[in-house]
Amino acid sequence: MSFQISDKTYETDEEGYLANLSDWNPEVAEFMAKEDDCDLSDPHWEVINFLREYYEEYQIAPAVRVLTKAIGKKLGKDKGNSKYLYELFPYGPAKQACKYAGLPKPTGCV
Secondary structure, eight states, X not given: OEEEETTEEEEBOTTSXXXXXXXXXXXXXXXXXXXXXXXXXXXHHHHHHHHHHHHHHHSSOOOHHHHHHHHHHHHOTTTSSHHHHHHHXXXXXXXXXXXXXXXXXXXXXX
């Protein structure tokens, strides 16, 4: 599977996650979000950028429980809770946010 932005083609797996993590850029995130009828706001970008930093440091995409706890530590308890994250990413905070961040699907996500 693939999609095209301008004159560049981006390969994805069957669930829409980027095949090549180095292909990611903010335009890719915007495109993927639009496909899900989601407009990325500053709070979305805060989580997406957090995930990219987390992945760079640990080389793993965190499952939702780990994500919630890690965001709470870094961004505060008001953002480190499931309710807040599900409002931003209703298809699953770890799963959907990792997709937009150009990361692999988190382990343990169905």
